[in-house]
Amino acid sequence: MSAAALATPAAINYINAEKGILSWLTTTDHKRIGILYLCSITFFFLFAATLGVLMRLELLSPGMQYMDSETYNRILTLHGMTMIFLFIIPAIPGIFGNFFLPIMIGAEDVSFPKLNLASWYFYMAGGTLALLSVMTGGPDTGWTFYVPYSFKTGANVFYPLLAAFILGWSSILTGLNFLTTVHRMRAKGVTWGKMPLFVWSLYATSWVQVIVTPVVGILLLLVLAERVLGVGIFDPSKGGDPILYQHLFWIYSHPAVYIMVLPAMGVVSEIIPTFARRTIFGYKFIAVSSIAIAAIGSLVWAHHMFTSGMADEARIIFSFLTFFVAVPSAVKIFNWLATLYGGSIALEPPMVLTLAFILIFSVGGLTGLILGALSTNIHLHDTAFVVGHFHYTMFGSGGIMFLAASHYWFPKMFGRMYNRNVAYVSILLFVIGFNVTYMPLMFAGVAGMPRRYADYLPEFETYHAISTTGSWILYAGILLMVGNLGYSVFKGKKTDKENPWGGKTLEWRTPTPPPTLNFDGEPDTSIGPYDYPVEVER
C-alpha cells in the first residue's frame, strides 16, 4: 500500500499517519481495518466469481467437457462457501461498517478496537483454511454441509468446517463490537432517532449475527465430531435425525440471508437521499422495518425444507410465517421510491447501481413469494429456479450494494476519484450480464432442471447456454469495475473535497481522507443525517 503517495501534503490522515505494512497489520484504527477487509474480501470475491465462471463453463453444453463431476462438485461447494462466508456476509459490515459506522455516529473508533482487529485475523484464518482445503482437493458437500453426506464423504471437509466455524466467530465479534459501539459511543446529538439508516441496518444485522451465528458454530463442530468420533447425533443408523440438522442449519442460515441483505438495504437508504437531494421518506418505518426483518426473518427457516420429509403440519406453519417477511422488505422498497418523488436526481454511478438494485432485488423478493407458496415450492425446490432466485436476492443485494458502496464512499476513503465513464460501462455490462446469467436459470427451474447438477439432459441446453454466455458478460463487468476502482486507488484523480456528492451524514463533514480520530475537533451533530434544505437551488 503506497500510503505516502495518497497524502495531500499538509493533512495528516488515517492513511499516512503511520507507514509500513506492519503498521497496517497491527492497526486498531477502524478505518484501516476496513481497508484490510476491503483488500481481503475483494480477493475472495474475485476468487469465488472465477469459480462461478468455471462452473458455468462446464454447463455450457451437456456432457462433461472440462472437468469430472467430482471436480465440479468441489468447485460448486467452494464457490458457495466463499461467496457466502467470505464475501457477502462480511462484505458490507466488514468494510463499510467498520469504516463508516463510528464516523456516522460521531465516534473516534469502535468500542473494542483490538477485538475489531482480532475479528479480521479470524476472518483471515478462516479464509486461509478455506484456501488450504482447495489444495487438499476441496470439500464436495455443497455449502450447506447436509448430513449424512458431510460426515460420509471421503473429501476433505475438516478444513472447511473449521473455517466456517472460525468465520462465524469473526462475524459474532464484529456484531458484538457494533452493538456496543452503537449503544455506548454515539456523540451527543446522535440520538436513536437521528442515527443514519445505514447504522440502523447494521444494528439490526449485528443482533442477528450475535443471536444466530452460535447455532451454526456449534452445529458445524457437531458435524466434525460426527466425522471424527462417530457420536451418532446426526447418524440415522445410530438414532440421529438428519432433518434436525437441517432445522438447526437453517435457524442460522435463513437469518444469514438477512445478514447479507440488511446492510445492503442500509447502503441504499444512504445513497438514494444523497443523489435525490431529498430527505429520506419514512425514516422511522425504514428503521423499524430493519428490526422487523431481523425478527420475522428468524421465524421462517424451515421454508428451505418443504420437501425434506418434515411433518406436513410444520410445512404449513412455516409457509404461513414466510409470507410475512415480505412485508417489511416491500415497505422499504416503497419508501425508497417515495424518496425519489420530488427529488433532484443525479445519476452518478453509485445511484445507477442502487436503482439496478431496486429492480433486481424486487425480482429476487417476488420470486421468493413463488417459492414461499407451498404447492409451487414442491415443484421448484432444489431446482435451478432457486439458484436464480437466491442470486437475485443475495448477489442482487449484498453483491450489488457492495459495488455501489465502493463507488459511493470511494472518494472519501482514498481521497481520489475513479473514472466515471469506465464505471458506467462496467455497470452496464454488470446489469446485462447479471440478468442474462440468472434469468434463464429460473426458466430452466420451472422446466424441471434440478440444481447442483454437474451434467444435464440435452433438453435444458438452451437455458444453460444463454446463462453461460451471460456469465462471461457479468464477469467482464465485474473485472472492469474492480479494475477501475483498483487502478484509481493508486492513480485516480486526487480530490480533497469533503463532500463530493452533497450527502448529509457525518462522514461528509470531515476531511477527505478522514484523520485518524475521524474529526478535526468536535463533530457537528446539529444537522440530522437527512436534513436537506427545503428548496435546493442548483
Add this chain to the structure above:
Amino acid sequence: MSTTSDPHVLEHIEHNEHAEHPSTQLYFKIWGALVFLTVLTVSVTYLDMKKFALVTAMIIATTKCGLVASYFMHLRYQARIYSVLLFVALSSFGVFIILTFADMSYRFH
C-alpha cells in the same frame, strides 16, 4: 469530543449502578437457598413423580438460575439493558425450540 462515554456521564451511571450492591451476608443467603434447592431437586427424584418429574426439575433449575443471575450476576442491581439483552436471547431460544417442535411433535408421536 463529547460522547456518551464522557467520564462525567460514566461516573454518574456507575454511581447509580453501584448504589445498591448485595452484601456478603446476602451472598451467603443466596448460596444457602441454592444448596437447599439442589438437595430438594435430588430428593424429589426418589418420589414417584411420573410425568411431573421433568417439570419439577426444570422449575427448580429455573429458580436457581434466577437467583444466580439476579444476585451473583447483579442483574437485579443494574440498568434494564442487561435484562433486555437476556430477554432477547432467551426469547429467540424459545422461538427456536417451539418452531423446531412444530415439526418434531408431529413427526415423532
Add this chain to the structure above:
Amino acid sequence: MSEIAREVDSTLVFLIAFCTVILVGVAVAMFAMVFKYHRSKSPTTKQIHSHTGLEVAWTVVPFILCIGLFFVGYEGFKAMRTPPADAMQITVTAQRWFWSFTYPDSGITTGELTIPVNRSVKLNIRTDDNEVLHSLYIPAFRVKEDAVPGLDTYIWLHPDQTGTFNIFCAEFCGKDHSKMITTLHVVEQDEYDAWLDKQVAEYYRPVEATLAMSDDPEVLAGYDGDKLFTKYCASCHGAGGEGGGPYKARDFRSIEGWKQGTKKTDVFKTISTGIPGTEMRSFAHLPVRERLALMRKITSFHPDRQQPTVEDIAVLKAAFPELDPTRAVQIPKPNMPIDEAMKQVVEEGQVP
C-alpha cells in the same frame, strides 16, 4: 400430466403474473420518477418526511395479499399430500446413484418406473440407514420428496395421459448426483398388465448354476453387461474398472486382495450380498440374469483368475435358489405385502 400438476401450473402462472404486475409497477414508478425528477429538469426539491396514511396502506395491503398468497399455495399442497386410500403402492429405494422400484404384488424390482394411466399411485420412498439424502423428483407431475435414512416419505400421482417422463434426484448426494436419473413410463392398463407379466416371468426365471458360471452367451441373451455395469458399477469402480473414486473402490483389473475371493462364484455372491461394513452393497434386488451379466463383465477385466470348482458351484446353488431350476421359485401371490413375499422367496430357497 395430472390434475394436481395442472393445479400447480395455474398457481404458478397466477403467482408469476402477480409478481410481474408488481415488478412492472415498481419499474414504471422508478423510471418515471428518475425521468421526471432528474436534476436537469428538477433543480429544486420538495422535502417530504413521511405520510402516515401511505405508510399504513403499503404495510397493510401487502400483509393481506401475503395471507392470500399463502392460501393459494396451501390449496394445491393439501391435495398433493393426501393420496387416495385405494392408490397402488410402489416402494422406491434411493441409493447412490440409482433408483429402484419394487412392485408389491409381485415383489419384482426394476430400474425404471412403469405405471398404468388413470390410476392413483403412491410412491413410498425409502433409503438405507447408511445412505445419504436423495430426493425423488418427477417434474412432469410437479412432485418431489426427499429420501431420508431412517424416515419413510411418500409422493403420489394420478397420471391422466400416457407418456415417458424424467425422474431426477433433486437432493445433492455426491459424485454422480447428476446421473441419478431414470424414466417414468405411463402406459395403458392392458399394456401395463402385459409388461408386468413379462417382467415377473423374467424376474423369477431361474438359471442353472453351472450354466450361469460358464461363458455361454445364450444364457444371458438380451442382457447387456456393459450397460448394466455403467449404470450400477461405474460410479464407484470407474468406467474401465480401475476403482478408486470417493469410496476407494476395488480395482477390477487386479486380482490381489479381494475380500470375498476372485472366482466367478465369489463375485456373483459379492454382487448379491454386498460386503458388510463397506460401501459395497447388495444388489440382490436385480434379476438373476442382470447380476450374472455384471459378474461376467467384472470378471472380464482380469480373465486370468481361478475357475470355480464343482463344489463352489454346488455351494452357490444351495445358497441362491434362483440358480437352481429344480427348486422352482414360486411367484408371490398378488396382494401379498412385499416383506411377506420376500420372506416366502427366502423360505422357498432353503434346502430341505
Add this chain to the structure above:
Amino acid sequence: MSDHTAAGTAEAHLHYDPVGNRIGMWLFLLTELILFGTLFIIYAVYFHRYTPDYERAAHELNRLIGGANTLVLLTSSLTMALSIAALQKDKAAQAIRWGFITLGFASIFLVVKGFEWAHKFELGIYFDSEVLLARPKGEIVFYGMYFLMTGLHALHVIIGGSLIVTAMVKIKRGTATSKRMSFLENTGLYWHLVDLIWIYLFPLFYLIHR
C-alpha cells in the same frame, strides 16, 4: 474533550468504559447461551423421540455424585462473587484468596467429572463403542449428548479457570483495581454462566428417570 489533536492512535484516546465492557461481555454470554441452547434443542428433540431410552440411560448416572458436584460449582460461584466484592472494597489480598478458593472448587468439579467419565469408559461406554452401539438408539444418542454437553461444559470450566488465574495476576500486578473492575467482573460473569449452564445440565442428565 475538544483538546484532542490529530496525533496519536485512536486507541490511546479511548476511555476506559466499564459499562461498554459489561455490555460487550453480556452480548458474548448471550452467544454462549445460544451455543449451549442449540445443544439443548438437540437434547430435547431426542428426549421427545426416545423418552424411555433416555430415562433408562439417565438412571445409570449417579445422581448423588452429580448433586455433590452441583454443590461444588454453586459454592465456587459464591466465592467468585465474594472475590469481586472484596476487590470493590479495595481488599486485593482477600480478592485473590477468594479467587484461588474458586479455582480449588473448579478443580474438584473437574476431577469428579473426570472420574465419572472414566467410570463410563471402563464400562465400555464411549462414542462409537461396541457396547454402546449394541444398545437402543435412544441410549446411543443420550450418551452422545451426555459426553458432548458435559465435555463442552468442562471446556468452559477450564477456560473460566484460566480467566480467573489471569484476573488474579492482574490484581496482584495492580492492573485490576476497584477503579478498573471490568476484567474481574467479566470473569465473574463468565464463571456464573458456566454455573447457570450446569444448573440445567444436572437435572437433564441425572434426574430425568422415573
